Amino acid sequence: MTTSRTTPEPSAAAPLIDLHALVVAVRRRRRLWCSLALAGLLLGAAVALLRPPPPSAVTKVLVAHKEDQPNDTGTLIRTDVELLATTRIADKALRSLGSPEKPEDFMREYRGTGLTNNLLRIDVTGDSDAQAVARAKALADAFVADHVQRMRETAKAEAKALLDQRDRMRDELAKVDKAIGDRSPQTDPKAAAGIETLFARRAELNSRIADFDQRAEEARIGTPRLVAGTRIVDAPRAVRHSLPKAAATNAAIGLLLGLVLGLAVAAVGAVVADRPVLRREIAANLGASVIAELRRAPRRPAWPWRRRRTRVAGERLTTTLARAVRGSAEPVSLLELGCARSTSVLALDVAGALAAQGPVAVVDGLPGPHLADSRRKPGDPDVVSGEGAAALPRQVRRLGVGSVAPGTAWTDLPYLGSRTVLVVRAGHASAAWLHTVARQLADQRVAVIGVVLIDPDPRDRTDGTLWDGTDTAPRGHAERPARHNGTDRPRAKRPPTWAARVPDTDQEAP
Numbered sequence: 001m002t003t004s005r006t007t008p009e010p011s012a013a014a015p016l017i018d019l020h021a022l023v024v025a026v027r028r029r030r031r032l033w034c035s036l037a038l039a040g041l042l043l044g045a046a047v048a049l050l051r052p053p054p055p056s057a058v059t060k061v062l063v064a065h066k067e068d069q070p071n072d073t074g075t076l077i078r079t080d081v082e083l084l085a086t087t088r089i090a091d092k093a094l095r096s097l098g099s100p101e102k103p104e105d106f107m108r109e110y111r112g113t114g115l116t117n118n119l120l121r122i123d124v125t126g127d128s129d130a131q132a133v134a135r136a137k138a139l140a141d142a143f144v145a146d147h148v149q150r151m152r153e154t155a156k157a158e159a160k161a162l163l164d165q166r167d168r169m170r171d172e173l174a175k176v177d178k179a180i181g182d183r184s185p186q187t188d189p190k191a192a193a194g195i196e197t198l199f200a201r202r203a204e205l206n207s208r209i210a211d212f213d214q215r216a217e218e219a220r221i222g223t224p225r226l227v228a229g230t231r232i233v234d235a236p237r238a239v240r241h242s243l244p245k246a247a248a249t250n251a252a253i254g255l256l257l258g259l260v261l262g263l264a265v266a267a268v269g270a271v272v273a274d275r276p277v278l279r280r281e282i283a284a285n286l287g288a289s290v291i292a293e294l295r296r297a298p299r300r301p302a303w304p305w306r307r308r309r310t311r312v313a314g315e316r317l318t319t320t321l322a323r324a325v326r327g328s329a330e331p332v333s334l335l336e337l338g339c340a341r342s343t344s345v346l347a348l349d350v351a352g353a354l355a356a357q358g359p360v361a362v363v364d365g366l367p368g369p370h371l372a373d374s375r376r377k378p379g380d381p382d383v384v385s386g387e388g389a390a391a392l393p394r395q396v397r398r399l400g401v402g403s404v405a406p407g408t409a410w411t412d413l414p415y416l417g418s419r420t421v422l423v424v425r426a427g428h429a430s431a432a433w434l435h436t437v438a439r440q441l442a443d444q445r446v447a448v449i450g451v452v453l454i455d456p457d458p459r460d461r462t463d464g465t466l467w468d469g470t471d472t473a474p475r476g477h478a479e480r481p482a483r484h485n486g487t488d489r490p491r492a493k494r495p496p497t498w499a500a501r502v503p504d505t506d507q508e509a510p
Helices: 019-028 030-050 075-084 087-097 103-109 129-182 189-229 243-273 279-286 304-326 340-357 410-416 431-443
Strands: 056-062 110-114 119-125 231-238 290-294 332-337 360-364 382-385 397-403 419-425 447-454
Touching: 019 030, 019 243, 030 243, 056 129, 075 110, 075 119, 075 129, 087 103, 087 129, 103 110, 110 129, 119 129, 129 189, 129 231, 279 290, 279 419, 279 431, 279 447, 290 304, 304 332, 304 340, 304 447, 332 340, 332 410, 340 360, 340 397, 340 419, 397 410, 410 431, 419 431, 431 447
Parallel strands: 290 447, 332 397, 332 419, 360 382, 360 397, 419 447
Antiparallel strands: 056 119, 056 231, 110 119
C-alpha cells in the first residue's frame, strides 16, 4: 500500500514565539532571576534599616457639607483633600505654631486622605513625635476653622441674596398696594377686572415674601448645624513604627519586584538571543538526531544517587559512541560546541573503551589545552596533536576531537574524521550558528552521525529524533555531495526520503 504525504511549510507551522521553549529558557536562567529576587529582598530590607520612616502623627476630622447626598461619589471629600493641600491652610497652621517654615515646604510633609464622604484623615511628619502631633493638631484646627468660615460666608451670602429678593418683592408690593388705593370703586366691568388682577398680584407677592423670609431663616439656622458637625473626632496621636514589620514589608516588595524584573530580563534575553534549548529545536537546526544526553558535571558535590545516575548515563553514552566508532569504516571525530571539557573527557572514555580491541590514539584538535592538561593513567590511549597524527601507523584507530565554535578552521575538520558526532551544550549557541555548523560540515563533506546533548533540560519531553538525519541539513536534500569509498566510483546513494520531526504530542506522525 502506498501512502502520500504533503510536507507542510516550516514557516506556516512555526509559531512566532514558542512558549514551551521560552519557559524552558527562562527556567534555565533561574540563577539570574533568583539573584535579582534575592538582591531585591536584601535591598528592601536594607532600605528599611538604613532609612527608617520619620516620626509621624495622624488625626481624623469629621467634615459636614450642606450638599451631602447619600449617593455622593466622594467629590466633596476629594475637594476637601485638595483644599487641605493649599498654602492657605498650611500658612494658618504655621502661624499657629509660630514656625518660620515656608508653606510650600510644609505642604510636602503632610497629606490628606478621604476615608468616607465625610471623614478626612491627616498624616503629618516631623522631626520628633511631639512636633508631628503639634503639626497635626494645628493642621486640623486650621482646616476646621477654614471650613467653618467658608460655610458661614456661604450661608451669609445666601441669606443676603434671599433678603434682597424679599426687599424687592416688598417694594413691588408697596406699588401694588398704592395702585389699589388709588382706584375708586366703579361699576365698569373692565375696572373691576383690573382691581381683581391687582389683588391677585398682591397675594402672590405676600406669599413670595413669606417664602423668602423662611428660606433666609433656614439658611441662617443651617449654619450652626454644619459648624457643629465639623470637628476633630480622633485626637492627634503619634504613629508607632515597627522596624521588623517595615523591614519584612520592604523585603517582600523588593523580592517581588526583583523576581518580576529577573523574569522579564530572562524572557527578553531568551527571545533576543534565540538559543535553542529543546531537543527538537537543536535536532532540526543541525539536521541530525539527538542520540544521547549527558548532564553537565555539577559545580558542587551532588547526592550519592545523583552521582550514580550520572555515572551510569556516562557509561551508557560511552558504550553507544564506542559502538558507533567500531561500526564506521571511516575515521570518526567528536566536535564540541560550548562543552570542550566534557568532550575531552568523553573522548578519553570512548578511546579507553576502544583500546580493548586495538591501539587507539586521540587526535587533539581543540583550541584549548583541555586534552593536554587532562590527567591520564598509565595504559590510557595516547593523545597526539594534528601534526603528529600523520606519523601514526595505519593500524592505529584514530578518534579526532575538535571544535565547531566561532573561529573554527573549517578546512581542518575533515582531517579529524570524515564522520563526526556533535557534542553540543543546550542553550549555548544561537539557531543561526547551528545552521552555520550544519552548512559548513556539509561543505567539508563531514557526515554527522548524531548529536550528544550536554546539560539538557530535565523536563524536556520533546523528541529530537529525525527520520533521516543525514538528509536534513539546512542546505537541502539534494545538495549533499557524493562520497567516495576508496575507489574511483562514487558511493551508491539511497533514494531520498523526506525527513520529518517526531511530534511531541499524542498526535500520530504523518
